[in-house]
Amino acid sequence: MSRPRTIRLRRTGARPAPAALGLAREAARAGLRRIHGLHALRSAAALGGAVALARLTGALIETGELDDPALGLAVACALAGAWLAAAIEGRSAVLEAEVGAGLIDAAQAQLTAMPARTATALPRGALIAGLQRHPGALARLVVGHAAARRMMALGPLLTAATLASVSWQAALALVLASPVMIVFFALVGGMIRERAAAQEAALGRLATQFADRVRALPTILAAHSLAHEAGKLDRRLRAYSVGTMGVLAVAFLNAGVLDFFSSLTIAILAVFLGLGHLGLAEIPGFAGLALWQSLLILLLAPEYFAPFRRYAELYHAKAEGEAAADALAWVFPQDATAGAVIVGPRLEAPGVRGLVLPHTGPVPDFDLPRTGLVALTGPSGAGKSTLLRVLAGVEAPRAGAVRLPEAGPRTWVSLENPVPAGTLHHALTDGVVAPPEALARAAAALGLADDPHWPGGLDAPVRAGAENLSGGQRMRIAVARLLLRPGLAFCDEPTAKLDPVNAARVRQALRAAARHRLVVVATHDPALAALADRRVSLGATPLERQAA
Structure with missing residues (x-):
C-alpha cells in the first residue's frame, strides 16, 4: 500500500x-x-x-x-x-x-x-x-x-x-x-x-x-x-x-x-x-x-x-x-440548496475549493479520490466533525465549493444514528434491501452475530430508543449498515466507543468498503488514520491547548 x-x-x-x-x-x-x-x-x-x-x-x-x-x-x-x-x-x-x-x-x-x-x-x-x-x-x-x-x-x-x-x-x-x-x-x-x-x-x-x-x-x-x-x-x-x-x-x-x-x-x-x-x-x-x-x-x-x-x-x-x-x-447558510453542498462555482474535479467552515473558519483546497479511505485528523475542536458534515451535505459551509466523486446515495455513520426497535435484523435492514448472505456477512464482520453481551444473533432484541444497547453496539450497527448500502460513506469517530477487538473489526470493515468507494472518517484513532490512503490534518485551537 x-x-x-x-x-x-x-x-x-x-x-x-x-x-x-x-x-x-x-x-x-x-x-x-x-x-x-x-x-x-x-x-x-x-x-x-x-x-x-x-x-x-x-x-x-x-x-x-x-x-x-x-x-x-x-x-x-x-x-x-x-x-x-x-x-x-x-x-x-x-x-x-x-x-x-x-x-x-x-x-x-x-x-x-x-x-x-x-x-x-x-x-x-x-x-x-x-x-x-x-x-x-x-x-x-x-x-x-x-x-x-x-x-x-x-x-x-x-x-x-x-x-x-x-x-x-x-x-x-x-x-x-x-x-x-x-x-x-x-x-x-x-x-x-x-x-x-x-x-x-x-x-x-x-x-x-x-x-x-x-x-x-x-x-x-x-x-x-x-x-x-x-x-x-x-x-x-x-x-x-x-x-x-x-x-x-x-x-x-x-x-x-x-x-x-x-x-x-x-x-x-x-x-x-x-x-x-x-x-x-x-x-x-x-x-x-x-x-x-x-x-x-x-x-x-x-x-x-x-x-x-x-x-x-x-x-x-x-x-x-x-x-x-x-x-x-x-441555520442561515450563505447559499445552500436542498441536497447540495456546492456554494460557489462548480468544480471541474472532485475536491474542496475555498471552503469556510462554521465555527472554525477557512480551510485550504484539497482533492477527493473516487475510491479509498480518507481520514480527517486533529485534536478536539479543530473542526474534523464540522468538515465531515459539510462534505456529507449534512451541514452547509459558510462559503466555498465541494464536489464529491459521485452524486449517488450517501451513508452517515455516527453514534447518533437512530436504531429502530425490533430485532438486529430489522435494525440492519432499516431503509435498505439486502440479501440474507450479505446481511449475515455484515453482522459477522462487525461481531454482531455472536456478541456475548447481546445474544440472539440476527434475532437479538432491540428495545425502544435502543436503551438496551451500548454506544459501541450502536456504532457497529451503523457501520454494518454502511456495508449493506452503496455510495459514499462518512463516519464520525467510528472507533471512539469500542474496545480493542471491536475497534479492529470496524477498521477492517471500513478499509474493505473503501476498496470500491470513497469512505471519509473523522477520527482520533491513530490506527485507523494509519490505514487511510489520504490524511487531512486540522490544527489545534488555543482554547483546546488550554484544556489539554
Whole structure:
C-alpha cells in the first residue's frame, strides 16, 4: 500500500459576513430608527439641561438669586431626559426580544424542514445551548451595540458644537482626545473578538460533550469510566471558565483605559479654567469666561465622553454577537440548496475549493479520490466533525465549493444514528434491501452475530430508543449498515466507543468498503488514520491547548 498523503489545513483568509447577521439587522432596522431618534432627543435634553444648570448655578453663586427660567428649563430637561431614558431602555428590550424570537422561529423552521437524518446528525448539546444564547447575543449586537455605535458618532458632535459656542478651544481639546480612544478600541477589538469566538465554540463543544456523556451514562458506568469522563468534562469546563474571565478582563481593560483618558482630559480642562479664573495664566479660550460658561464646560466634558463609555460597556456584546452569527451559520447558510453542498462555482474535479467552515473558519483546497479511505485528523475542536458534515451535505459551509466523486446515495455513520426497535435484523435492514448472505456477512464482520453481551444473533432484541444497547453496539450497527448500502460513506469517530477487538473489526470493515468507494472518517484513532490512503490534518485551537 502506498504511503498515505497528508494535507495540513491552516486557517487563513477573510470570511464573508454571516447571513444571520444580515437577517437580524433587517429585522431590527425599523425599530432601531425610532431608538436612534430617542437617543438624539435625550442628548438634546441633556445638553439643554447642562446649559440651564450652568446658568442657574452661576447666577446663584455670583448674585445669590435664582434664575427662574433656567430653573424651569433644568427641571423640564431632567424630567424629559428621565422619560426618554426609560423609553429607550423599554424599546430596546422589546426590540431585542423581537429580533431574538424571530431568529429562534427561523431556526425552528429550518429544523422542521431538515431531513430526519440531517437533523439527528446535529450536535444536540451545542444546538440546545446555541439556541438559548446565540439569538439573544445577536439581538444585542444589532440593537444595543448598534445604537451605542451610532451615538458614539452623533453624541460627541452635538456636545462639541454646544461647547464651541462658549469656547472652541475647549471643544477642540475634547475632540483631540477622541482618536486615542478610537485607536485603542481598534487594538482591543481584535483581541476580544478572537476570545469571544473561541468561547462560543468552546461552549458548543462543552454542551455537546455533556449531552453525549449523559446519553451514554449506562455504558460509562458499566466500563467504570465515570471518574475519567468527569475529569475530561471538568478540564473543559475550567478552560471555558478561564476563557470567559479572559474576555471580561479585556473588556474591563478597555473601559479602564477610556476612563483614564476621559478623566485626564476633564482634569486638564478644570486646571486651565481654574488658572484663567484666578488670573494666573492667560490661556486662550479659558481666560475671561463667565462663571456659568466655565461650569458649562465642566458639565459637558463628561457628557462628551458618555457615548464612548457606553460603547466600551457594550464592546464585548459586539464580539459575542459576531461569534453568535458565525455559530448560527447552520441555520442561515450563505447559499445552500436542498441536497447540495456546492456554494460557489462548480468544480471541474472532485475536491474542496475555498471552503469556510462554521465555527472554525477557512480551510485550504484539497482533492477527493473516487475510491479509498480518507481520514480527517486533529485534536478536539479543530473542526474534523464540522468538515465531515459539510462534505456529507449534512451541514452547509459558510462559503466555498465541494464536489464529491459521485452524486449517488450517501451513508452517515455516527453514534447518533437512530436504531429502530425490533430485532438486529430489522435494525440492519432499516431503509435498505439486502440479501440474507450479505446481511449475515455484515453482522459477522462487525461481531454482531455472536456478541456475548447481546445474544440472539440476527434475532437479538432491540428495545425502544435502543436503551438496551451500548454506544459501541450502536456504532457497529451503523457501520454494518454502511456495508449493506452503496455510495459514499462518512463516519464520525467510528472507533471512539469500542474496545480493542471491536475497534479492529470496524477498521477492517471500513478499509474493505473503501476498496470500491470513497469512505471519509473523522477520527482520533491513530490506527485507523494509519490505514487511510489520504490524511487531512486540522490544527489545534488555543482554547483546546488550554484544556489539554
